[in-house]
Amino acid sequence: MRRATEIDIALNARPDGMPLQRWLYGELRAAILDGRLARGARLPATRDLAARHRVSRGTVLGVFAQLAAEGYLSGAVGRGSFVASELPDVRLESAPAPASEPASASARAGRRAASAGPSADGDTNAGIGLSARGRLLARSAFAVEGRTFPSRAFRPSQPDLQLFPFALWARVAARRSRQSNRSMLADGEAQGYAPLREAIAAHVRVTRGIACSADHVAIVGSVQQVLDLSARLWLDPGDTVWLEDPGYPGARLLFEAAGARIAAVPVDTNGIDVAAGRQLAPHARLAYVTAGRQAPLGPALSLERRLALLDWAHTHRALVIEDDYDSEYRFEGRPLAALKSLDNAGHVVYCGTFSKLLFPALRIAYAVLPERLVEPFVAALSLTSRHVPLDHRRRCTRSSPKGTRAGMCGACASCMASAPGRCAKRRAGIGRACSRCRPSSPVSMRPRSCPKAPTMRSPLASPPKRASRRGHYRRTR
Known part of the structure; x- marks a missing residue:
């Protein structure tokens, strides 16, 4: 009976705690790479190798299979295993x-x-x-590493996370978890969670004067996603976009990445200058405006300018994107009616976000679309992101009996009701401090401009509050 020539392979001792298969794999791979097992050399039979090193044959078979899958060994049943003639490390x-x-x-x-x-x-x-286009997309205007907590004071577009009603939010989350069922595990609607869309539609009807239903609302991850999909759907390379100057840098970089030409329209005390925009680019395809409070200067778009902008959009069949990023932060009176509340021809896409009002990790924003734009927008959502997860969306919605209207949960309603008052108190405290420091030059604070609630508590700020069981804030003792 003929027997294959035995090959004696010197292996180092196995370190304590290392699994047998990992040790044997590492030793055989090292022997192949440093030349102790030459290319084309035949390895010992698995039974002999297992008996020599006192391991099970299954362990040896697993190591040989791993090395063969990675390209270090070749062979077939009945022929044995051989070192490959071309090693993967050489190719890499x-x-x-x-x-x-x-x-x-x-x-x-x-x-x-x-x-x-x-x-x-x-x-x-x-x-x-x-x-x-990839080089343009790589120029993000946002920090990719995330932000630390607590963040520094006066950071724009950031709510005060220390005053968020976390206990109330946790109770809402626990209640929603208990109400979960198997239907929640299936694919969701690309347009978004229907009860939350109903709650948002009711909210903007009352607070922004927008005549809409849940069918006109689409739930997205951020306003930036609305801008991205709008650029893909309604802009071709070389089309012109009106942007406020100065304005939101995230919109400029995104539209430039879409191949659009930017028309920087100046801003004055009445908002974007529509007449100047008509002179710069009368046939622009899209205009991006912050009508409620211009970013970063602060003035609201006047009624005359709003009507002029809608007339231009209707005449040239252009699209207007209204970014209402912080209308909740208003000190006196009710929030101003949205530009879309005046739009009867269906040229305005209104978008807002809860991430700047509740907490940034929420990632819930929405777009209120004209009737004829709902279908292509939702189809684009389905193609690019399928559908948004339901967890946070369900938490933000108040559970309602069947047949009744949905609403916002207690934590969301509490924040939306109390944010303006907290911000106003801090603004007044900062104004008093500045007046004491420079009595000869009193500080004049504009009555409707709000730089967002500072994210770091100061001695002048109102004392922290916590959520009660009914969703309202009460002072801590």
């Missing part, structure tokens, strides 16, 4: 090794520079080159 020598530790900010910047295209000396292997 020219490729950059992946980082094993989290990259620093400088390292990420270096990778972004390398991926922008070929290097100066023409070396196309320096990185995977981005497309022209």
Whole structure:
């Protein structure tokens, strides 16, 4: 009976605590890579190798199968196992090794520079080159690392997380979890959770004067997503977009990435200058405005300008996107009616967000669309993001008996009702402090401009409050 020539492989001792299969795999792979097992060499039979190193044959078979799957071994049943003639590590020598530790900010910047295209000396292997649109998309206006808590004071567009009614929110979350059923595990609507859309429609009808139903509302992750889908649906490369100057940088970068030409329309005390926009780009396809409170200067778009903007949009069949990012932060009187409340021809897309009112991690925004734009917008949502998760959406909606209208949950309603008062008290405290510091130059605070609630408590701020069982704030002792 003929027997194959036995090959004696020297293996290092197994460290304490290391699994047998991982140890044997590492030793055989190292022997192949450093040449102790030459290319084409035949390995010992699995039974012999198992008996020699006192491991089970199943362990050896698992190691051989892993090495064969990775390209280090070849062979067939009845022939034995051989070292591959071409090792995968040799084929990958020219490729950059992946980082094993989290990259620093400088390292990420270096990778972004390398991926922008070929290097100066023409070396196309320096990185995977981005497309022209990809290079524009890589210029994000937002921090990709996230923000720490607590954040610094006076940061714009950030609510005070220390005053959020967390206990009430936790009770709402627990109640929604107990009410879950198997239907919640299926695919959701691309347009968004229907009870939340009903609650949003009711909210904007009362507070913004917008005549709409839940069928006109689409739930998204952010207003930025509304801008992105709008650019994809209604802009072609080379089309012109009106943007306020100065204005929101996130909108400018996104529309530039879509290939649009930017017409920077000046802003004065009455908001965006529509007459100047007509002179700059009369045939623009889209206009982005912050009519309720212009970002960053603060004036509201006057009624005359609103009517002029709607007349221009109707004449040139243009789309107007109204970003109502902070209408809840108003000190005197009710929030102003939205620009869309005057739109009878269906040219305005109204969008708002709860992430700036409740907490940023919520990621719930919405768009109120004209009737003829609902179907393409929802179809684009289904194509690009399928549907939004239901967890937070259900928490934000008050459970209602069947046949009654849905509403906002207690935590959301509490924040929406108390945010203006908290912000007004802090603003008044800052004004008094500034007046004491510079009595000869009293500070004049505009009655309707609100820089958002500071995210760091000061001695002048109102004392913190916590949520009661009925969803209202009460002072802590």
